[in-house]
Amino acid sequence: MKLVVVGAEGRMGRMLIRAVAEAKGCTLHGAIERPGSAALGKDAGLLAGIGELGVPVTDDPLSLFVAADGVLDFTAPAATLAFADLAAQARIVHVIGTTGFSEDDLKRLTAASYHARIVRSGNMSLGVNLLAGLVRQVAATLGEEFDIEVLEMHHRMKVDAPSGTALLLGEAAAEGRQVALAETRVSTRDGHTGARRPGDIGFATLRGGSVVGDHSVIFAGPSERITLSHHAEDRAIFARGALKAAQWAFDKPPGLYGMDDVLGLAR
Ligand SMILES: NC(=O)C1=CN([C@@H]2O[C@H](COP(=O)(O)OP(=O)(O)OC[C@H]3O[C@@H](n4cnc5c(N)ncnc54)[C@H](OP(=O)(O)O)[C@@H]3O)[C@@H](O)[C@H]2O)C=CC1
Ligand SMILES: O=C(O)C1=N[C@H](C(=O)O)C[C@H](O)C1
Numbered sequence: 200m201k202l203v204v205v206g207a208e209g210r211m212g213r214m215l216i217r218a219v220a221e222a223k224g225c226t227l228h229g230a231i232e233r234p235g236s237a238a239l240g241k242d243a244g245l246l247a248g249i250g251e252l253g254v255p256v257t258d259d260p261l262s263l264f265v266a267a268d269g270v271l272d273f274t275a276p277a278a279t280l281a282f283a284d285l286a287a288q289a290r291i292v293h294v295i296g297t298t299g300f301s302e303d304d305l306k307r308l309t310a311a312s313y314h315a316r317i318v319r320s321g322n323m324s325l326g327v328n329l330l331a332g333l334v335r336q337v338a339a340t341l342g343e344e345f346d347i348e349v350l351e352m353h354h355r356m357k358v359d360a361p362s363g364t365a366l367l368l369g370e371a372a373a374e375g376r377q378v379a380l381a382e383t384r385v386s387t388r389d390g391h392t393g394a395r396r397p398g399d400i401g402f403a404t405l406r407g408g409s410v411v412g413d414h415s416v417i418f419a420g421p422s423e424r425i426t427l428s429h430h431a432e433d434r435a436i437f438a439r440g441a442l443k444a445a446q447w448a449f450d451k452p453p454g455l456y457g458m459d460d461v462l463g464l465a466r
Pocket of ligand 2: 298321322353357361362363364365411412413431
């Protein structure tokens with residue numbers, strides 16, 4: 200499968216280049232950065248620290264997409280929306296790991312998926328997607344006397360909050376409880392907040408250091424607490440998931456898929 204990595208110089212971009220170069224049945228067809236980036240013209244393999252691959256970083260996605268099978272995209276929401284239009288035009292698989300989308304952005308991705316095969320997930324790791332299933336199950340089992348709080352910590356450079364993973368886990372909890380996350384979500388608390396509203400799903404965000412990604416869902420009940428957690432130790436877990444998603448989507452019809460589809464965990 201011929202794959203293009205966009206956001207090639209980013210933390211995930213460099214990880215994805217390494218993963219594609221090492222994967223059986225995949226080749227790095229191209230690497231993209233934004234116009235003006237200092238990475239333009241550099242060899243993608245050298246950028247990723249694995250030696251020369253003969254693939255220069257460019258700022259011309261469409262000319263690469265037309266001859267590729269898929270694009271791996273861990274960039275930023277505005278960039279991903281633009282890449283979604285181009286991937287749909289080129290009829291290639293678009294794997295989206297980017298987080299921080301608005302509701303309007305998500306509607307645009309849904310529209311793009313009428314013509315394109317998109318796999319999007321706030322977390323591409325096996326562990327987090329298994330955890331989401333457990334969270335759904337526990338939330339469905341416990342009543343509202345158990346308060347649900349999602350706690351996450353990431354490195355100091357992360358720009359969006361709550362994390363895509365925290366929202367994915369919050370969605371799983373809301374589904375288990377058969378409520379809408381939009382109506383129960385509390386993402387900020389400051390000052391005199393009043394008592395906790397029964398049924399709310401709370402989010403707490405920590406940022407610091409080089410933490411790859413820690414997530415816990417806490418079910419706090421009368422005199423007891425259940426905590427379900429995932430700790431990411433290496434970004435390679437996300438890159439492996441993204442590659443798996445691209446290969447899975449290769450022969451699928453247009454649509455918007457998630458990692459639960461890829462991993463066979465869909466309800
Ligand atoms: N779903 C998952 O499993 C995971 C998701 N993520 C998400 O992936 C995204 C990226 O994370 P991370 O790699 O840490 O971030 P980085 O900031 O390190 O990387 C993003 C890269 O995308 C580039 N970029 C931005 N806009 C464009 C554009 N228009 N064209 C080409 N390149 C562009 C950036 O360039 P520049 O610096 O010049 O802006 C940068 O090199 C985040 O949203 C993060 O939350 C991360 C890990 C796992
Ligand atoms: O920005 C990151 O680093 C990560 N982003 C994703 C998220 O927002 O949940 C996934 C992972 O936790 C790392």
